Amino acid sequence: MAKVGINTGSAPNAGDGSTLLAGANAINSNFTEVYDLLGDGTNLLAGIVTSIVAGNNVTISGATGVVTINASGGGGGGSIAGISTTGTSFFNNISAAGVVTATSFNGNLNASNLNSGTVPAGRITSLNASKLTGTAAAINGTNITGIVTSIVAGSNVTVSGATGAVTINASGGGSGITVQDEGSALSTLATTLNFVGSGVVASGTGATKTITIAGGGGSLQSRTTKSATTASLNAAASGDLDITNAFKGYHLLKIAVNHPAWVRLYTSTVTRGNDASRTEGTDPTPGSGVIAEVLTTTAGASTFNMSPGVFGWSDEGTPSTTVYAKVTNKDSSARAITVTLTLIQAEA
Numbered sequence: 001m002a003k004v005g006i007n008t009g010s011a012p013n014a015g016d017g018s019t020l021l022a023g024a025n026a027i028n029s030n031f032t033e034v035y036d037l038l039g040d041g042t043n044l045l046a047g048i049v050t051s052i053v054a055g056n057n058v059t060i061s062g063a064t065g066v067v068t069i070n071a072s073g074g075g076g077g078g079s080i081a082g083i084s085t086t087g088t089s090f091f092n093n094i095s096a097a098g099v100v101t102a103t104s105f106n107g108n109l110n111a112s113n114l115n116s117g118t119v120p121a122g123r124i125t126s127l128n129a130s131k132l133t134g135t136a137a138a139i140n141g142t143n144i145t146g147i148v149t150s151i152v153a154g155s156n157v158t159v160s161g162a163t164g165a166v167t168i169n170a171s172g173g174g175s176g177i178t179v180q181d182e183g184s185a186l187s188t189l190a191t192t193l194n195f196v197g198s199g200v201v202a203s204g205t206g207a208t209k210t211i212t213i214a215g216g217g218g219s220l221q222s223r224t225t226k227s228a229t230t231a232s233l234n235a236a237a238s239g240d241l242d243i244t245n246a247f248k249g250y251h252l253l254k255i256a257v258n259h260p261a262w263v264r265l266y267t268s269t270v271t272r273g274n275d276a277s278r279t280e281g282t283d284p285t286p287g288s289g290v291i292a293e294v295l296t297t298t299a300g301a302s303t304f305n306m307s308p309g310v311f312g313w314s315d316e317g318t319p320s321t322t323v324y325a326k327v328t329n330k331d332s333s334a335r336a337i338t339v340t341l342t343l344i345q346a347e348a
Contacts, residue, residue: 004029049151049166057170058157070154071170197348223253226323227340233329238262240272241325241339248319249347252310255294256303256340260330263339264293265323267315272324280328289315297330311346319347 004026009017018026032041039045052067054060061068151166153159160167176189195202199214228243255263262280266272271289284290291312294304314320329335 001029001033051165052151053165053167055167055169058168060168066152068152068154069157069159069168071156198345199348221345223342223344225340225342227338228325229336229338230327232334232336233327234334235329235332238276238326238328241327243323243325243339243341244321246321246323246341246343247345247347248321249311249313249345250323251344251346252292252306252312252341253344254303254305254340254342255292256301256342257294257296258301258338259335260297260299260302261337261339262293262295262328262330264326265291265312265341266325267291267313269316269324271315272326276326295330299331313347 006023006026007016007018009015035041035044052060052069057071059070061070151159151168156170158169160169176191177193179186179190179193195211201212201214203210203212226243226246228241230239230241233239252265255265257263264272264275266275267289275284275288275290278284280295284293292306292310296302296304312323314322323341325339327337327339329337
């Protein structure tokens, strides 16, 4: 109802104001509405939420009346203490007059009474009073313009604090993801997934991310070229050359040079160093780590087809995607020599 006022008359003792009975009735009507809204009609409730603090991964909608709390982080799933996320949500326990806790109530909420009184209009409208305890108390404060009368817990939410400042946290959302390796879960939950490998691309600026794996589903790899260029080498001089961003294991199809050169490929930096004193025309010792070698004194560019094809790999302690080479300039002038390999990836 609207607030009922008392007519105080046009002047003291003028006799044209409200009677004592009418004034008392107006006061009683106003107090009855307050006690119905904030209590059980006779007693005021003991606790009122006066503010809501949004915790991690939480969004709040509604300012007065019914306020809805949702976990904005999402993910996780399952059930959390006091709230079932797999069926109809309900609070497991309620204790203290009008205060939701997790110690004394067990069961769905239904319309009954609160502290042996009628549930006030606009407040919690579905309660089973059989396990409610506590007594009513006075409400402190004046000029209250908005009061939260109930909290609806959304998915993956926990509520801490019964009166005054209430903190809402997302107990399930964004807490972690179980990662399995061949069906066996890793020991800790993941909060970040890092996709690696030259054939994996992660994309997406919104909530949905797309992971693209090139060549997935058993597709074969395509041939590609990898190249590098030496520093300027004097005639007959040799230099080490690292061809990076290649593969840990590979099929070698071709070796190309842009000037006359003697090129040797190795499994590691150690085997390259061990082979440094070997002279032209001398075969490498079996198992010495020499993958392939080509030699030309013909001016200009040359390409050597590996027939049959050669398999190469990194024999470093931690396998590397670098192909280790040594290049000797076979031209009569100083040259920077570019070596280009045609490869097919054989190892991820």
